[in-house]
Amino acid sequence: GDSVTQMEGPVTLSEEAFLTINCTYTATGYPSLFWYVQYPGEGLQLLLKATKADDKGSNKGFEATYRKETTSFHLEKGSVQVSDSAVYFCARSSVNQAGTALIFGKGTTLSVSS
Amino acid sequence: DTAVSQTPKYLVTQMGNDKSIKCEQNLGHDTMYWYKQDSKKFLKIMFSYNNKELIINETVPNRFSPKSPDKAHLNLHINSLELGDSAVYFCASSQGVGGSPDTQYFGPGTRLTVL
Numbered sequence: 001g002d003s004v005t006q007m008e009g010p011v012t013l014s015e016e017a018f019l020t021i022n023c024t025y026t027a028t029g030y031p032s033l034f035w036y037v038q039y040p041g042e043g044l045q046l047l048l049k050a051t052k053a054d055d056k057g058s059n060k061g062f063e064a065t066y067r068k069e070t071t072s073f074h075l076e077k078g079s080v081q082v083s084d085s086a087v088y089f090c091a092r093s094s095v096n097q098a099g100t101a102l103i104f105g106k107g108t109t110l111s112v113s114s
Numbered sequence: 115d116t117a118v119s120q121t122p123k124y125l126v127t128q129m130g131n132d133k134s135i136k137c138e139q140n141l142g143h144d145t146m147y148w149y150k151q152d153s154k155k156f157l158k159i160m161f162s163y164n165n166k167e168l169i170i171n172e173t174v175p176n177r178f179s180p181k182s183p184d185k186a187h188l189n190l191h192i193n194s195l196e197l198g199d200s201a202v203y204f205c206a207s208s209q210g211v212g213g214s215p216d217t218q219y220f221g222p223g224t225r226l227t228v229l
Contacts, residue, residue: 034217038155043118043204044220087155094159100208100216101147101159101170109155 006090006105013080013112021075021108023064023090031092033057033066033073034102038087047075047088080112117141118221120205126227127195134191135224137205144209145169146188147218148180151202163188192226200228 007022025033035047035057048057053068062077073090090105118139127133139146147170148160162170166182177193192199202223208216 036220043222044157044206046217046219049217089157100145100218101162102149102157102218103159104157107155107157 004090004092004103004105006088006108009087009107009109011108011110013110015082015112015114016079017112019075019077019080019084019110021088021090021110023073023075023105025071025073025090025092027071027092030068031094033064034091034093035062035064035073035075036089036091036104038089038107040086044089080110082112082114085110085112118205118207118219120203120221120224122224123222124225124227126229128229129195129197131195132191132193133195133226134189135203135205135226136187136189137221138187139205139207139219139221140186141207141209141219143207143219144185145207145216146182146185147206147208148188148190149204149206149220151204151223153201157204161188161190195226195228197228200226202226 004025032051034049036044037047048059050057050066056065064073064075087107089107091102094101121136145164147162151157160174161180163182179191182188202225204223205221206218208218
């Protein structure tokens with residue numbers, strides 16, 4: 001069935017390191033793709049999104065490109081900060097239902113140390 | 115000026131009890147959702163309502179009953195609570211419905227603990 005697969009965590013990095021969190025999806029059709037972030041003790045916040053192939057979403061130094069040929073939407077940041085420590089969720093819109101539910105990956109915990 | 119709010123934030127209760135979680139959005143959105151996040155942080159859709167009408171009902175025990183008195187509110191009532199119901203429940207809302215994918219805005223979550 002339709003799903004989202006993200007790399008297993010936790011990811012542990014030093015401040016200013018380069019970050020990549022891999023995300024691939026399966027879908028019948030062309031879903032929109034999202035990255036959400038959950039800071040400790042908080043709800044989910046939209047980090048960035050892309051709605052069609054080759055779109056690049058970007059926000060707060062993070063970016064991800066919608067790659068239809070590899071069905072991927074990898075999250076990258078050139079230089080992480082301690083404040084980026086959080087759980088990151090890749091998600092895709094569900095195109096097979098009457099509504100627009102999000103299908104989430106299992107989340108990747110990022111821990112950045114100074 | 116909170117966009118999507120939920121009450122309570124924490125809920126601790128005994129097995130067999132009935133409890134409700136409330137959700138309100140002031141974004142003027144037409145569609146609202148309930149998601150469940152388990153202990154491993156996996157998020158899954160439970161229900162979706164559009165203009166007070168149920169449009170998504172995933173495989174959820176019928177002990178869970180959503181109610182939407184108006185399009186700004188979507189409450190979740192849970193009967194006969196079980197240990198496995200312990201989770202964080204997130205409410206969300208989005209502008210539209212149908213084939214156009216929309217950004218969903220999430221509430222802060224309600225952490226339910228069943229003892």
